[in-house]
Amino acid sequence: MGPWARDQKSSLPSCKSRVLTKECYVQNTARQYAQIYAAEAQPLEGFGEVPEIIPIFLIHRPANNIPYATVEEELIGEFVKYSIRDGKEINFLRRESEAGQKCCTFQHWVYQKTSGCLLVTDMQGVGMKLTDVGIATLAKGYKGFKGNCSMTFIDQFEALHQCNKYCKMLGLRSLQNISQRQKEPRVSKNKTRPNSTTVKMAPGPPTAGRKTSRPL
Numbered sequence: 001m002g003p004w005a006r007d008q009k010s011s012l013p014s015c016k017s018r019v020l021t022k023e024c025y026v027q028n029t030a031r032q033y034a035q036i037y038a039a040e041a042q043p044l045e046g047f048g049e050v051p052e053i054i055p056i057f058l059i060h061r062p063a064n065n066i067p068y069a070t071v072e073e074e075l076i077g078e079f080v081k082y083s084i085r086d087g088k089e090i091n092f093l094r095r096e097s098e099a100g101q102k103c104c105t106f107q108h109w110v111y112q113k114t115s116g117c118l119l120v121t122d123m124q125g126v127g128m129k130l131t132d133v134g135i136a137t138l139a140k141g142y143k144g145f146k147g148n149c150s151m152t153f154i155d156q157f158e159a160l161h162q163c164n165k166y167c168k169m170l171g172l173r174s175l176q177n178i179s180q181r182q183k184e185p186r187v188s189k190n191k192t193r194p195n196s197t198t199v200k201m202a203p204g205p206p207t208a209g210r211k212t213s214r215p216l
């Protein structure tokens, strides 16, 4: 089998296949963002190695009692949670490691690229190889993608993230200024999507011919 671990989730009943599908969908989406991040960060002088989110696959094995399983590379070494769900529990020693700092910078980079609509959470893994990450999006999602984590993680991130040298190398804007502007609506930049809820009827008599039903 080499470095491949199988059946990691085989204790789950098959009805959880939807959960596994979502898990793969989230991790592979986060992987895409990490690849774009790597392409931008790697050429910067002194940035060095960039964290990679490893791919994960959903497989179906019809002959097995538990037909759905996920397959991904087995990470060998000390498993570290660089960020965990409750931002208050951030371990400062971990955050000060190179991989930890680059994970925080990646979170900030994604946050800024998506205008604060999407955040990769649960940064964890071995060294620069990460797995089992989550994504939080605003309620309406981002470009058709909805995450699997509460959007409160985005608020926590805005409040708790402190820029490090890698954020500065990438020229990311400090979140401290952003959190002061937090009361402003964040959706205003999204011009491509027609938003019918913002259409307001002009005050005046109701349009002739249109029947409005009374509430029961």
Ligand SMILES: [Zn+2]
Pocket: 104, 105, 108, 161, 162, 163, 164, 167, 172
């Ligand atoms: Zn930052």
